[in-house]
Amino acid sequence: MIMVIDMDYKITTRNELETIELAQNIESEKFSNMVICLTGDLGSGKTVFTKGFAHAMEIDETVTSPTFNIIKEYLTGDMPLYHMDVYRLNEKSDELGIEEYYDKGGVTIIEWADLIPDLLPPNRLDIKFKVIDEDTRVLLITPHGKEYEDICEAVL
Ligand SMILES: Nc1ncnc2c1ncn2[C@@H]1O[C@H](COP(=O)(O)OP(=O)(O)O)[C@@H](O)[C@H]1O
Numbered sequence: 001m002i003m004v005i006d007m008d009y010k011i012t013t014r015n016e017l018e019t020i021e022l023a024q025n026i027e028s029e030k031f032s033n034m035v036i037c038l039t040g041d042l043g044s045g046k047t048v049f050t051k052g053f054a055h056a057m058e059i060d061e062t063v064t065s066p067t068f069n070i071i072k073e074y075l076t077g078d079m080p081l082y083h084m085d086v087y088r089l090n091e092k093s094d095e096l097g098i099e100e101y102y103d104k105g106g107v108t109i110i111e112w113a114d115l116i117p118d119l120l121p122p123n124r125l126d127i128k129f130k131v132i133d134e135d136t137r138v139l140l141i142t143p144h145g146k147e148y149e150d151i152c153e154a155v156l
């Protein structure tokens with residue numbers, strides 16, 4: 001079920017596969033320097049989404065949660081994928097140069113992006129995951145900027 005509320009899109013996924021399919025649909029509209037910001041509790045589906053996106057990009061490495069490394073780079077796909085999980089980010093955030101990834105020509109996906117509001121680019125796609133029950137998630141998708149609005153109109 002898809003409902004449009006102003007600029008936000010509210011999508012319910014009934015299982016892991018539906019979240020993967022959504023990631024694949026968004027991936028089909030990817031562009032260089034795209035930034036996707038994921039928020040939501042532990043186990044809400046952020047990494048599932050990222051794996052689905054990476055698979056659609058034809059990345060042949062196994063994508064795992066980069067919680068302890070913060071940033072993982074995957075360079076074997078159509079385009080570079082920079083996967084970040086900033087849950088354990090500390091005062092070293094400056095040294096990582098997170099913002100330098102946004103215009104390196106790839107796609108950046110950030111888990112727990114709400115923890116670094118000051119480091120996010122103004123133009124981006126926000127996806128907020130809400131756990132409803134064991135297999136149901138509500139995804140609130142908010143595009144910031146024309147190119148992201150166009151993606152949402154195209155695939156959601
Ligand atoms: N609709 C759904 N979408 C995504 N994941 C789901 C869904 N229903 C159940 N799950 C399960 O929820 C878990 C999500 O884990 P994960 O993606 O690692 O969460 P996060 O990265 O947000 O901590 C997985 O075990 C997955 O199988």
Ligand SMILES: [Mg+2]
Pocket residue numbers: 046047065085111
């Ligand atoms: Mg995760």
